[in-house]
Amino acid sequence: MNWPILSTLILVPLTGCLTIIFINSADDIGKRNIKLVALYASIVNFLISTILWLNFDKLTSEFQFVERYEWLSENITYYLGVDGISIFLIILTTFLMPFCILTSWNSIRDKIKEYMIAFLVLETLMIGVFSALDLVVFYLFFEACLIPMFLIIGVWGGVRRVYATFKFFLYTLSGSVLMLIAIIYIYITTGTTDIVVLDLYVFDYSIQTWLWLAFFISFAVKIPMFPVHTWLPDAHVEAPTAGSVILAGVLLKMGGYGLLRFSIPLFPIASHLFMDFVFILSVVAIIYTSFIAIAQEDIKKLIAYSSVAHMGFVTMGIFTFTEQGIQGGIFQMISHGLISSALFLSVGVVYDRLHTREISVYGGVVRKMPIYASFFLIFTMANIGLPGTSGFVGEFLTLIGAFKLNIYVAIFATTGVILSAVYALWLYKRVFLGQIVNNNLNALEDVTRRELLILVPFIILIIFFGVYPNMIIELTTESSLNLINNYNHSIEQYQSFLITQDIQ
Amino acid sequence: MNSILFLPILPEIFLTIISMFLLILGVFNKGENAYTLVSNLSIISLLITLFFVISGMIPQGLSFGSSLISDDFSIFLKALILTASIAILIVSNIYLKDIRLLKFEYIILILISVIGMMIMVSSNDLITLYLSIELQSLPLYVLASIRNKSLKSTESGLKYFVLGALSSCILLYGLSLIYGYTGSIYYSDMAANIQVSDIGVLVGLAFALAGFAFKISAVPFHMWTPDVYEGSPTTITAFFAIAPKIAALGLIARILITGLPSLIEDWRSILILLSIFSMLLGAFSAIGQSNIKRLLAYSSISHMGFALMGIANGSIEGIRSLCLYLLIYLVMSLAIFISIIALKKENEHVEEINQLSGLSKTNPIMAIILSILLFSLAGIPPLAGFFAKFYVLYAAINAELYYLAIFGVVSSVISAFYYLRIIKIMYFDDSSITFDPISKRLKLLIYTLSAITLLFFIKPSLFLNMADIAASSLFI
Numbered sequence: 001m002n003w004p005i006l007s008t009l010i011l012v013p014l015t016g017c018l019t020i021i022f023i024n025s026a027d028d029i030g031k032r033n034i035k036l037v038a039l040y041a042s043i044v045n046f047l048i049s050t051i052l053w054l055n056f057d058k059l060t061s062e063f064q065f066v067e068r069y070e071w072l073s074e075n076i077t078y079y080l081g082v083d084g085i086s087i088f089l090i091i092l093t094t095f096l097m098p099f100c101i102l103t104s105w106n107s108i109r110d111k112i113k114e115y116m117i118a119f120l121v122l123e124t125l126m127i128g129v130f131s132a133l134d135l136v137v138f139y140l141f142f143e144a145c146l147i148p149m150f151l152i153i154g155v156w157g158g159v160r161r162v163y164a165t166f167k168f169f170l171y172t173l174s175g176s177v178l179m180l181i182a183i184i185y186i187y188i189t190t191g192t193t194d195i196v197v198l199d200l201y202v203f204d205y206s207i208q209t210w211l212w213l214a215f216f217i218s219f220a221v222k223i224p225m226f227p228v229h230t231w232l233p234d235a236h237v238e239a240p241t242a243g244s245v246i247l248a249g250v251l252l253k254m255g256g257y258g259l260l261r262f263s264i265p266l267f268p269i270a271s272h273l274f275m276d277f278v279f280i281l282s283v284v285a286i287i288y289t290s291f292i293a294i295a296q297e298d299i300k301k302l303i304a305y306s307s308v309a310h311m312g313f314v315t316m317g318i319f320t321f322t323e324q325g326i327q328g329g330i331f332q333m334i335s336h337g338l339i340s341s342a343l344f345l346s347v348g349v350v351y352d353r354l355h356t357r358e359i360s361v362y363g364g365v366v367r368k369m370p371i372y373a374s375f376f377l378i379f380t381m382a383n384i385g386l387p388g389t390s391g392f393v394g395e396f397l398t399l400i401g402a403f404k405l406n407i408y409v410a411i412f413a414t415t416g417v418i419l420s421a422v423y424a425l426w427l428y429k430r431v432f433l434g435q436i437v438n439n440n441l442n443a444l445e446d447v448t449r450r451e452l453l454i455l456v457p458f459i460i461l462i463i464f465f466g467v468y469p470n471m472i473i474e475l476t477t478e479s480s481l482n483l484i485n486n487y488n489h490s491i492e493q494y495q496s497f498l499i500t501q502d503i504q
Numbered sequence: 505m506n507s508i509l510f511l512p513i514l515p516e517i518f519l520t521i522i523s524m525f526l527l528i529l530g531v532f533n534k535g536e537n538a539y540t541l542v543s544n545l546s547i548i549s550l551l552i553t554l555f556f557v558i559s560g561m562i563p564q565g566l567s568f569g570s571s572l573i574s575d576d577f578s579i580f581l582k583a584l585i586l587t588a589s590i591a592i593l594i595v596s597n598i599y600l601k602d603i604r605l606l607k608f609e610y611i612i613l614i615l616i617s618v619i620g621m622m623i624m625v626s627s628n629d630l631i632t633l634y635l636s637i638e639l640q641s642l643p644l645y646v647l648a649s650i651r652n653k654s655l656k657s658t659e660s661g662l663k664y665f666v667l668g669a670l671s672s673c674i675l676l677y678g679l680s681l682i683y684g685y686t687g688s689i690y691y692s693d694m695a696a697n698i699q700v701s702d703i704g705v706l707v708g709l710a711f712a713l714a715g716f717a718f719k720i721s722a723v724p725f726h727m728w729t730p731d732v733y734e735g736s737p738t739t740i741t742a743f744f745a746i747a748p749k750i751a752a753l754g755l756i757a758r759i760l761i762t763g764l765p766s767l768i769e770d771w772r773s774i775l776i777l778l779s780i781f782s783m784l785l786g787a788f789s790a791i792g793q794s795n796i797k798r799l800l801a802y803s804s805i806s807h808m809g810f811a812l813m814g815i816a817n818g819s820i821e822g823i824r825s826l827c828l829y830l831l832i833y834l835v836m837s838l839a840i841f842i843s844i845i846a847l848k849k850e851n852e853h854v855e856e857i858n859q860l861s862g863l864s865k866t867n868p869i870m871a872i873i874l875s876i877l878l879f880s881l882a883g884i885p886p887l888a889g890f891f892a893k894f895y896v897l898y899a900a901i902n903a904e905l906y907y908l909a910i911f912g913v914v915s916s917v918i919s920a921f922y923y924l925r926i927i928k929i930m931y932f933d934d935s936s937i938t939f940d941p942i943s944k945r946l947k948l949l950i951y952t953l954s955a956i957t958l959l960f961f962i963k964p965s966l967f968l969n970m971a972d973i974a975a976s977s978l979f980i
Contacts, residue, residue: 140886141886155864180897181906
């Protein structure tokens with residue numbers, strides 16, 4: 001198929017933006033039209049991305065749907081393509097976007113036009129991040145995401161939104177500027193920023209560690225890994241529901257994706273040398289943030305910390321360089337994208353009614369909102385990683401990978417699974433079970449049709465991927481195997497290089 | 505002497521004649537009438553000059569012996585200077601009416617200063633260099649204090665004059681040392697005669713660079729900038745922030761690269777220090793500012809640091825990045841200054857950043873445009889400011905100046921903070937002032953400039969090629 005489907009995916013939301021700009025937002029009809037245009041644009045984009053899925057050739061690890069146009073210079077081109085690692089992240093993005101718009105339908109009243117534009121621009125940029133095959137193009141999309149997200153948290157956020165959004169922006173920016181220097185360095189030494197070519201290039205062993213670190217800092221802030229995770233809870237608490245969904249569902253995945261796409265293939269030796277370092281950070285993140293999550297008083301903050309812990313499994317899995325570990329890492333990213341989004345959406349449901357997220361305000365919600373309570377239970381179980389949900393598959397695979405490599409890492413990481421049960425179930429108990437603790441709760445009504453429409457697809461997908469994970473895994477297999485083969489090949493070369501050096 | 509030799513500087517000659525003619529014309533007309541006439545005629549003649557400069561009809565080459573040179577580099581910078589001054593004259597028409605300062609001398613002074621700048625970028629010997637700098641500076645001293653009833657404006661003019669005179673002395677001293685030790689005032693002969701071991705020429709270089717640093721307000725010669733920027737009328741501030749900086753950087757690049765190429769190690773280390781200090785001080789000092797013009801003064805100091813990074817390489821990539829940086833800097837700063845001038849309430853112009861609060865409610869379009877410009881100044885992709893920084897960093901890393909590049913990105917993160925603060929005030933705070941509607945001419949200018957900033961990434965090669973051609977002419 002010669003149709004430039006990836007560019008279409010990138011441009012459809014932008015077209016939506018342009019349409020929205022020309023709609024008068026003064027009256028209610030205009031506001032409604034704005035929301036409808038945004039919704040249709042995002043749904044159309046999702047449908048287009050399913051074409052991507054249907055036409056995807058799962059038997060090759062080559063990049064597919066490749067597009068290339070001249071851009072900045074001869075060797076910095078507008079170069080797009082997808083493989084098994086990125087395809088689901090793109091689909092996850094387009095899938096989450098309509099829900100973000102739906103969930104903001106009534107809760108956002110102020111500056112609705114700017115809000116929808118910000119989200120659609122963000123969608124464009126996120127798809128760009130996952131499909132870019134050129135370092136500069138990737139950096140462009142990666143950094144540009146900061147602008148709409150800064151505005152989303154800052155304009156439509158909670159009380160401490162200014163603090164949170166500045167923290168978010170400055171943390172991520174300072175993380176990624178070093179990557180820019182590394183990218184320029186790569187361009188100067190190799191003469192290209194094309195990832196397909198760069199994958200074959202062997203960087204000087206001494207410089208690899210520096211380049212790896214420059215990339216890693218930027219991705220570690222984004223994932224976020226311990227100890228640079230502190231911006232995430234603030235950003236999550238203050239962001240509007242849809243902002244949290246995008247943040248947890250997609251933006252965090254950019255970090256994991258970056259590790260898979262750039263850090264490991266470009267700098268395999270450095271990745272190998274830093275493996276233990278990443279393991280330690282991941283395990284600390286899993287255990288430490290789980291403990292912090294237990295102590296939280298704010299529902300969103302609790303979920304935010306649990307996100308950090310779950311992303312710890314992703315980094316741990318990726319750096320085992322085993323088939324299970326890497327596939328588990330990818331799977332965990334998709335699954336966490338669904339589960340955390342679903343949890344944030346669910347929190348949004350009660351937040352819209354009571355305008356608070358303090359856990360102590362709630363109690364006995366199950367008596368007033370039984371359907372909602374049962375939904376939340378499913379998401380909680382998925383978050384814990386109960387077998388039968390997608391959360392289980394990801395954690396299980398990454399843990400197998402870890403067991404193969406380093407039993408201590410695996411043992412410590414497994415305690416994270418138990419801790420996640422502690423904070424998640426305790427949260428459920430405090431919010432849903434027991435007596436109704438205050439009068440406001442008596443006025444609660446169960447989920448509306450719009451909210452059902454938002455939450456049910458997540459339940460279906462979480463259980464479906466839990467029961468039939470092959471759907472995802474069969475598409476990611478070839479790309480992950482290719483990644484591992486290249487990695488092993490580089491390590492062999494490196495070891496023989498070390499031996500020859502010893503002899504000399 | 506052949507008459508053809510005058511042709512390369514025909515634009516300057518044309519403008520000189522025009523400015524004298526307009527001066528006489530102004531004297532024979534009265535009040536507002538004189539202003540309108542002179543202003544319109546000068547905009548037209550600047551447009552004609554711009555057309556001739558970029559059309560390529562004017563032959564390139566040396567003139568007046570080899571005192572002046574016209575090549576792609578000077579043509580590129582002249583085009584930038586002329587564009588800036590045309591835009592500023594158009595805006596001045598509206599601004600001066602608001603502050604009741606319709607003096608036609610204002611226009612003449614700008615014209616003379618522009619002639620000085622055009623000669624600056626064309627100068628090819630030390631005498632022309634010095635004279636053109638003076639020709640450019642003297643009208644600026646007057647312009648800074650043109651609001652002679654305002655205390656701040658007078659103060660800024662006086663400060664600028666005293667410090668400017670001092671820096672001229674230092675510069676002159678340095679130039680005479682360079683002349684003494686190389687035995688020539690012509691760049692090409694200087695390059696040929698220079699003895700690297702001569703300590704005298706190094707001292708001369710240091711003095712000359714100190715003088716230049718004053719003109720581009722690089723740290724530690726920046727002290728005058730915030731006060732002068734704050735005190736001058738806003739149009740003049742915009743002019744200060746853009747045109748003389750472009751001219752001075754062009755001049756520095758030419759003398760260092762064609763005149764003193766064998767001293768590259770020495771001037772590079774000076775420029776690196778100037779660059780690092782300017783970037784960091786500009787970034788840190790702007791954080792605490794509440795006056796928007798002072799903030800922009802510090803931001804321009806920081807940007808000059810980046811531009812110096814381009815020259816510091818001394819390579820063709822460096823000069824290319826300098827050209828691109830100046831072009832993008834011109835577009836962004838013009839747009840932001842015009843926006844500030846456009847935002848007024850009953851002839852009261854925005855001075856404090858807090859007056860912008862809640863702009864997103866009262867004037868959403870201007871708020872979006874200002875945020876685009878501020879994000880671009882902060883160097884966030886995909887806006888034009890990112891590409892400016894990208895190429896400067898590229899040149900620095902290419903010359904293996906890694907620590908310079910790291911200082912660059914660190915300072916750009918710090919400066920992101922205060923740009924974000926303005927966006928925060930516009931978007932997150934409650935509104936205070938509803939501004940008057942903006943006149944069509946200003947709107948057109950603002951929209952065009954911000955469209956360039958926003959859409960630069962679609963076809964960057966458009967401007968890159970220009971910068972490429974300009975830079976390569978310096979290395980023939």
